[in-house]
Amino acid sequence: MRHVFEVSTGFGLCGVAAIVEHLDLGAVEDRVLLVANTVLAFEAAPPVHELPEYAPLLALFGRVVHLNDLIAPEHPHGWSPVPGSHHARLATAQLHAACGIDPDEEHVLWVESIQGAASASLTRLFERARIAVYADGLMTYGPTRIGVPDLVGDRIDAVVHLDLVPGLQPFVLREFHPEYRSFPIDGFLDVLRSVGGVDAPPVDGPVSVVVGQYLADLGLLTQEEDAALLSRMIAVALEQAPDRPVLVRAHPKAAAHATAAVVASFTSQGRDVRLLPTRGLVETLFAELDVALVVSCFSTALFTARAMGVPTVAVGARAVLRRLRPYQNSNRMAIVLADLLHLSVPLEAGPAQRPTTDPALIELIAAVTALSMQPGSLEGMLGVHDAAVLALPPDRYALLRRYVSQERLLRLFPGLPAPRRSVAARMRGRAARVPVLRGAWRAARRARTALAGPGR
Structure with missing residues (x-):
């Protein structure tokens, strides 16, 4: 059985390595690494298999195929051969040959997100492959955001995910009833420790780490609001531990000059705030330094830090949630979980919300959020949680209302009493x-x- 693993990021490659170590996936020669460099200016950014820090992981695969070279001059983002066309048949033959797949050989295609453009094309072109979807970070916990053809969905056997929220089953692809399997975060962290990455600065003692995001580039915030969010994150880190250095790690896709300007505004006041390089995975810092606090908005790094026992703070998650468009945006579940499971600090002044620890309540809020996003594809869940929602005491119902509007709750749960209008x-x-x-x-x-x- 040949296994073809599509990856586009270092995080994805580390996830695949952890899966290979955790599951029995055949001999090395039967594993193929299919690298898709999906950044827009991919000529200026080396693909993940050419980065020296990930070189040790390549030994897990019998061959490495670079999708960009295979389909040049097309870009993975816009590459979508029409099923049944001559172009698609040629692409399928080309992919099979590059991956060493014989005409009658059984094979499994592993994609890191069924919803990405490159992944969607590959699932159609590997038309005889069984399909497994592996950890797409926090988006795995949300429902499928695109329509998946039955010819693809019926071949999806498993969703294998990093156990970022222990006990919570993902909702992605729930409409196709795959097997859900988690791989332990300890194995993932072991892989992270084996690769290089962020250059750790020379610091003594504990530090706070602020992990930035690129919400302006995603259209979720304006450039000014994004800068204000980063500034608030740094301020919160300094409030939590005034005498501790704050290391700022910007998202690799964020505007470098904007991040540098925010950091400079703090250093000009004499605060020990340092800007880190963007190369590598920020999680490698958690093992190399004495990281005593991680602050972000809804980055996956909050969850990996939490799994390592590092205190975490989610800043401004609810403010971003209110601006999220469309409602079905895949980031919605990630934001809800970040706000729900970490100490949550508002973007503006206001009281912090302590983390929610009740597994049943976490599962219910996640389920209702997913159902409110995609009631059509998750119609099998309609009615399942009615009794639990109707039985919520006022304080817990108010927490649910924090994430799902009363209007949407009334549509999903007809038994709820309509609020009295003012x-x-x-x-x-x-x-x-x-x-x-x-x-x-x-x-x-x-x-x-x-x-x-x-x-x-």
Whole structure:
């Protein structure tokens, strides 16, 4: 049985290495590493198999195939041969030959995200392969965000995921009923320790690490809001331990000048805040240094740090959740879990929320969040959690409402009592049905806004 592993990142390659070490996946010569360099300017960024820190992991595979070289001049993001076309048949033959797959040989295609453009194309082109989906970080816990053809979905046998939230089963591809298997985070951390990565700075004693993200580039925040979020993260790290150095690790895709400007604003005040290089996996720092705190918004690094026993703080997760569009955005589940499972600090001033530790409540909130995102593909879950939601005491129902709006909950759980509308809401509803009153209401609202002034 030949196993073809598609990877695009160092995190993915470390995950595959941990899976190979944990599961019985045949001899080395039967394993193929299929590397897809999916960054937009891939000519300027070496693929993961050419990075020296990951060289030891290549020994786990009998051959390495670079997808970009195979399909040049096309880019993996836009490469999507039409099924049944001459182009698709040629691509399939080319892939089989490059991976050493004989015409009648059984094989398994492992993809790191069924929802990525390159992965989706590969699952269609490897038309005889059984399919396994491996850890896509926190997005694995959310529902499938795209429609997966039955010809692909019916060949998906397993979802093998990193156990970032112990006890919680992923919702991705639930509509195809695959086997869900987790691989232990300890094995993943062992792989991380075996590779190089971030250059650890010369520091004595404990440090705090701030892990930035690239939310402006994803269109979730403006550049100014993204900078404000990073600034808030650093400020929280300094508040938690004023005398501890703060190491800032920006996301490799974030604008370098913007991150440097935020760090410079703190160093100019005499604070010990240092900017780290973006090469390698930030998790390697957790083993090399005495990391006493990790601060981020909803990075996977929060969960790996938590698994290692490092205190964590999620900053601004709820503010980002409110701006997330469309509602089915795959980051939604990651943000909910980050806010729910870590000490959660608001983007602006306000009280922190302590981590939720009740496994049943965590599972219920995750299930309702997934169902609210994709009620069509998860229709088999409709009615399953009604009794549990209806039985929630007020404080726990308020926590659920933090992540799923009352309107969506009423649609999912018809047995919920409808909230009593305020007098103002009833007046607005009546005014909306009468043209004269509707105009007067809007004029009054404009007048109030004008009187309040720009500082409102």
